[in-house]
Amino acid sequence: MGHGVRALADGTPLTVLMCPGQGAYLPGALRHLRDVPSVGELLRRVDAHAAALGGTATPVAALLTDADAPGPDQLLRADPLAFDVATYAAVVASATVLLDLAASPVHAVLGHSIGDLAALTVAGTITPEQGVGLLHVRDRLLRDAAPPPAGLLATDLSAERAADLLRTAGLPQVRIAACNAPAQTVLAGPDGQLDAAQRAVRALGQRATPLTSRTAYHHPLLTEVRTAFRRHLRSQPVARPAPAVYSAATARPARTPAELRGVAAAHLTEPVAFHRTLRALRQEGFTTFLDSGPRALLSALARAALPGCTAAAPLRTPAGVDRVRHRLTAALRCAPLPAAGSAAGSG
Missing domain, CATH: 3.30.70.250 (Malonyl-CoA ACP transacylase, ACP-binding)
Structure with missing residues (x-):
């Protein structure tokens, strides 16, 4: 294999699962999926570890399964750590549902901004407990650094x-x-x-x-936070990702432990080049782009940037398993085949 994922010899469309950042928090986003075993288990693990670490008294399960939970602005003002953890958990849980329902494999995950942490979790590089722990550490570093509003x-x-x-x-x-x-x-x-x-x-x-x-993510204001966060990341074990992990900050797959740890910290100071990353993935043969967020934000960008490709958001607006499966099946059925000879550049 080269530097990234090569188009498959049998012509199978290559699929990437996109993990959005802060726009992914929606009150009650998972309310129709709460009885899905993988969703319930993920929320249980997240809340159990968050409770063990302290710092927030707001259970994520309640935020993501109750349509009357606080909205994004209200929650961010009242409990910014809960906002961060809920955003992370929503994307990981949603991505897990899509992976369970997909009739064909997902070949890569792509994180956008803070969605990089979710992408690392979905790919199996870090555990949900590690993801929650990293958000707690980042919260403490942000409070200690006290950057200007x-x-x-x-x-x-x-x-x-x-x-x-x-x-x-x-x-x-x-x-x-x-x-x-x-x-x-x-x-x-x-x-x-x-x-x-x-x-x-x-x-x-x-x-x-x-x-x-x-705060102002992707900005030098957070250089001090990034330095301390990267120092903490050195002690974090990371597993080889499956599927491949891409970050919109780099436009190439993260393969080594150092690169994977770098992905976890990229959102603090590194600018996002999402449009460039989408084009790079298309060049490698990816033709199907699935959004794991509830608002179809990334799929709309992918649809506009990549004419001729399939971009879908099966979880747009809260939906149950049957509706999500129908949307996902329709998207995969319409997926175009990769162009002959499509492949990642060699490393």
């Missing part, structure tokens, strides 16, 4: 236009956090300058939407 801003600018705007508006502390699509760029920075960026974008007649986030 900061956040994320989604725009419909291209990366080039966003960079020009930041230069002309004199906003040196605002950085490009994510290039999700040719016309979707996320900015990160301290609240004051981010507010100025929002006004500048809207003055151009373009969309600028603050995202629910506890």
Whole structure:
């Protein structure tokens, strides 16, 4: 095998499961799946380990199975650690359901931003208990570092236009956090300058939407946190992933223990290049992109970026097993075959 996953000789479509970040938290997202054994077991393990570690009194199972649970903004203000753990658990549980129901194998998982931790778990590199433990450590590091109030801003600018705007508006502390699509760029920075960026974008007649986030991820403000987090990660055992793990921060598979640990910390300071990663996966022969989030955020980006490929979100809006299976089957049935000769570049 080369540096990544090669297109299969029998022409089987290559499938990637995409693990979203903070947009994945939706109150009661798993309420119709609570009786699925793998979902119940995952939520039990997450809540048991979170309770053993302390730091939050909010059970994840209640947040993800009760439609009347706090919304994203409310939960983030009241209990940011619970918000992080619930987001992580929602993606891991949803991905597990898709893996159980898929009639054909998933060949890779792709993490987007904080979804990298979920991707590592889905691939078997870390356990759910490790994932919860890492979120607790990161929470403590963020509180100890006490960075200034900061956040994320989604725009419909291209990366080039966003960079020009930041230069002309004199906003040196605002950085490009994510290039999700040719016309979707996320900015990160301290609240004051981010507010100025929002006004500048809207003055151009373009969309600028603050995202629910506890801080400015993908920004140098978190360099101190990243350094300490990476130091902690050195002590974490990591298993060889199956399937392969990709991060939108690197556009290539993580294979070595050092690379896998790097994936876990990438969301703190590394910018996301999701559009570039999608194109790289397509070049390697991937034609089916499944979103494990409840809002179809990543599948919408993949559909726009990769015409001719299949992009689906079987778990969009809370749905039961039968409906999820129907959506998943329909998506896989429509999957195009990889182009002849498609393969990853050799390492």
